[in-house]
Amino acid sequence: MDSVSAKAALRKEVIARRSLITAIEQQAFAQRLATVGADFAAEKRASVAAVFWSIGDEPPTFPLLQNLARQGIATALPVIQGRGLPLAMRLWKEAEPLAEGQWGIKEPLPEAQEVFPDLLFVPLAAYDRAGNRLGYGAGYYDRTLARLRAMKPIITVGVAYGIQETQTIPVDATDEPLDYVLTDREWIICR
Numbered sequence: 001m002d003s004v005s006a007k008a009a010l011r012k013e014v015i016a017r018r019s020l021i022t023a024i025e026q027q028a029f030a031q032r033l034a035t036v037g038a039d040f041a042a043e044k045r046a047s048v049a050a051v052f053w054s055i056g057d058e059p060p061t062f063p064l065l066q067n068l069a070r071q072g073i074a075t076a077l078p079v080i081q082g083r084g085l086p087l088a089m090r091l092w093k094e095a096e097p098l099a100e101g102q103w104g105i106k107e108p109l110p111e112a113q114e115v116f117p118d119l120l121f122v123p124l125a126a127y128d129r130a131g132n133r134l135g136y137g138a139g140y141y142d143r144t145l146a147r148l149r150a151m152k153p154i155i156t157v158g159v160a161y162g163i164q165e166t167q168t169i170p171v172d173a174t175d176e177p178l179d180y181v182l183t184d185r186e187w188i189i190c191r
Helices: 003-018 023-043 062-070 140-151
Strands: 048-051 074-079 088-091 098-100 106-108 119-122 155-159 180-182 187-189
Touching: 023 062, 023 119, 023 155, 023 180, 048 062, 048 088, 062 074, 074 106, 088 106, 119 140
Parallel strands: 048 074, 048 119, 119 155, 155 180
Antiparallel strands: 074 088, 098 106, 180 187
């Protein structure tokens, strides 16, 4: 099985596992993510933290955005610029309006300032303990992380439920690893 097929099969399996998470488990993780994530951002003295806008059964990120703002850390959300391009990270505060982007994902309006975050909370379908992440297949985050890492030091934190862990993730040359993974159960230092 080639890498693309292996990734597609693994993605399907792990997303099916994630769909079994209950609303109570989602809310508990949202609070853990908000507390641990914001404390970590403050400890690392991040001036701008990018957070994905969760959809479907992804871990809820809105409480994290609120806690980061309370800590005085500027928050940014990703904006899809087009297929094959990195994401733009645009500043966003809770009271500001959002547009509906691709796949129904909320994103800042086009006039919101583009920023280059120090810390990124990254969505994923699956992860392993080496920091390899399996995304949703379009490569947006891999291109974004490569672009940011070419500009400056950044810190990446994958956000996932423990049931999304796999023994190993098939890795290609363009895949960008994570520094940490924060789950509903633990904090994993990847490298």
